[in-house]
Amino acid sequence: MAEARGIEIRNLWKIFGANGAAMIDKVKAGMGKDELNQSFGHVLGLQDVSISIPPGKIQVVMGLSGSGKSTLIRHINRLIEPTAGEILFNGQDVTRMSQQELMNFRRNETAMVFQKFALLPHRTVMENTIYGLSIQGVPRKQAEERGAKWLSRVGLEGFEDRYPAELSGGMQQRVGLARALTNDAGIILMDEAFSALDPLIRMDMQSVLLELQGELHKTIVFITHDLDEALRLGDRIAILRDGKVIQQGTGEQIVLRPADDYISSFVHEVNRGKVITVRTIMRRGPAPSTTGVTLLPTALLEEAARAMTNADVNRANVVDDSGKLLGHISLAKTVAEMIAPDISEDDETDTPTEISAAAS
Amino acid sequence: MDLVNFPEMSRENLRAMRVAIDGAFRDFTRAYGETLEDIFLPVRILLDFLQRLLIDSPWILVLAGLAAGVWLLSRSWKITLGTVLSLLAIGYLGMWTDTMRTIAMVAVCTLIAIFLGLPIGILMSRSERANATITPVLDMMQTMPSFVYLIPVVMIFGLGNVPGVIAVVIYAIPPMIRLTNLGIRQVSRDVLEAADAFGASSWQKMREVQLPLALPTIMAGVNQTIMMSLAMVVVASMIGVRGLGQPVLQAINNQFFTLGVMNGLAIVAIAIVFDRASQAYGKRIQKHLEAQHG
Incomplete structure (x- = not known):
């Protein structure tokens, strides 16, 4: 099998029409899709x-x-x-x-x-x-x-x-x-x-x-x-x-x-429990009360909620592959994140740094 | 100003124009007639060979051969049986030789029409310019009364089989070209895009995608060409093509009702045999279209 290689798409433009190249500057200068189509007969791709x-x-x-x-x-x-x-x-x-x-x-x-x-x-x-x-x-x-x-x-x-x-x-x-x-x-x-x-x-x-x-x-x-x-x-x-x-x-x-x-x-319509991972809502430090449930940071909220409900606890520790403690999550927070976007400021979660780490 | 009579060319000028064109064409015929006849020599040889083969062989072998051919194309006992019965009736009523001549003629004309029409159709499907140029020529070939182009053909080739073939092919080739062109153009864009995406060259695309998918339409063109060749048989008999057309022509001139009807029916019988056999073949090669999920 050919070794998988990535593809790098850089500054790709497509304008359908007789003279697309000439239209790029017009679009760069702020011309919209509709104006381009109506005045010049070109379609912005x-x-x-x-x-x-x-x-x-x-x-x-x-x-x-x-x-x-x-x-x-x-x-x-x-x-x-x-x-x-x-x-x-x-x-x-x-x-x-x-x-x-x-x-x-x-x-x-x-x-x-x-x-x-x-x-x-x-x-x-x-x-x-x-x-x-x-x-x-x-x-x-x-x-x-x-x-x-x-x-x-x-x-x-x-x-x-x-x-x-x-x-x-x-x-x-x-x-x-x-x-x-x-x-x-x-x-x-x-x-x-x-x-x-x-x-x-x-x-x-x-x-x-x-x-x-x-x-x-x-x-x-x-x-x-x-x-x-x-x-x-x-x-x-x-x-x-x-x-x-x-x-x-x-x-x-x-x-x-x-x-x-x-x-x-x-x-808005997405099933968040199937997308968001435990890492995102995790708080630092061990769970305040003892809990028998441990989760990986990559576990989905849905899995976390199920694990905690099955064990009848409301907190779980988050550990990495080697078993090192990373933090903990609560059932209440997990469910809250699953059911609706939490728009209010939540100063207890420390997520942004984790997100950029997940992206890399 | 006289608005009732059309301001036409003077009679002398019109006559001079006709004389000039006729003269030029006669000179052309004299200068190149033999060359053109040489070019068409293979057609004559092929036609003569086929006619002799069908006429001089024992009739039972010819009958068996035709029946086998129809069977191979159609794989239908009904069509094959119909063919045998029609040919037996034709032979019994004394039209065997003329029928063989006509079958040979139609076979040669159809082969030439396919041989020329297929590449022209492909060319038209690939080039808009060729399409725009050839379409009006086809329109002309189909609408021009055939007697009109018989005149120059006879001037060049005289009377006989070769001018007959040329006249029949001119009349019968347009559907072959048109339907080849149409069939290729109708191949779905999605499939062509897939062929492109997998890196097919344009020759690979033509051979493995476009022609096979256009084949049912192309076969309809072949069928039409055969039918139109048969329709021309009587007209071709006016320029010396022997076969079922000649007795019909004779019957028209002498008001021989039975002779005309008998030979006319023989042409119809052959037409039906050719039509059913070629259509059944066309259907058989597209069996993948009949299969339905369900």
Whole structure:
């Protein structure tokens, strides 16, 4: 397998239209999306996007429709040409690659999973799975061996000779995932890969992805409009609006410190108990009263609350991997943090330093 | 000013223009006629060979061969049986030789139409300029009365099979080109994007994605081309193409009702056989579309 490498997106601009490059300065000078469209007939796709995608992690890009997230992911393998900016991979700028270099980059370094699956209807499941390898010219027999391995990993053993139209949406997307994995690329681009699936199947596919990622450690760029999905999958999340990154960080950072009202309105509905970790609400020092419960700082509030309720205590000590005491939490505080954003000043918690530590 | 009579060109000028163009074309025919005939020599050889093969072989072998061909295309006993019965009736009613000539003619014309039409259709699907240039030519080929382009063809090639083939191909090739173009253009963007994302070259995309997905539409084009070739058989008989068209022409000139109807029905029978066989083949190659999840 190709070693996972990160991707560095720097000052990426995309303005759709006849003369996009000339419009960048106008947007920089403060022209809005609507004026650009009405007066000059250009559409603002991305403005000055910089994201540093860490190697071997899942980077989620979240935004509502029209936010430019699908445009952004298509820049990484240059299905869309940028107006300005750089995309660095392994010291090479994807935006400056020749056609041949780009073709090799797409064949060997990246694989993509699509919202509408985009399987070839005239090919069987197996033939779809080895599509990337057949393009690379890998001999059929060898390709099928590799394809069979991934098909069984995504749970499609026995379906090799079916056609895509015979499969349900969830199964078709498993083929899409197997096709991407069979390519053995370090980067997997997933464009709203699970958005077209039913909620239960979507959860299921998220679990499949997390399980695979647990051992593969690929660099995954995952596009979604669903914050719950973003929080569940993303090691890091970037939120896009009108083609602009308005916040990036870990899920916990975004839930705890939304950068603006727009993000707050999303975050409001989130199940905080599944996002916030014990470390965030921990107080220094040991618990004032004795308690039999100890937790790791990375435990989620939901897990902490369950542990304390099960043991029928209202405090727990927080210890690190080696058993060293870090601090303690109370059940009351845990539940309070879980059910609603605590807007009032709480001078007892000492969180900000911990958050920045978690981000690094 | 006279607004009732159109201000037309003077008669002398009009006549001079016609004479000049006719003269130029006659000179062209004299100068290049033989070269053009040489270019089309392979077509004549192929057609002559096929006609002799079908006519000179024992009829039972030809019948078996045609039935086998229809079976291979359609995999349908009904269509194959229908073919055999039609051919037996045709033979019994004394139209065997003419029918074989017509089948050979249609086969050659269809092959040429596919051979030329497919690349032209592909070109049109890939280039907007080619599309804009060729579309009006196709419109002209389909609407121009076929008798009109028979004139220059006969001037160059004289009477016989080759001008017949040319006239039939001009008439029958447009659907092949149009439907190839349409089929390729209809391939979904999503699938093409996936091919791009996996690094397919444009040749790989054409061969493995666009052409296979366009195939049902292309097959509809082949089917149309066959039907239109058959429809031209009677017209082609006016310039010396032998086959089922000639007795029809004779029947029109002499008011031989039965002769006309019999040969006309023979053309219809062949048309139905070709149509069913090619459509069944088209359906069979897209079996992946019929499979439904459920």
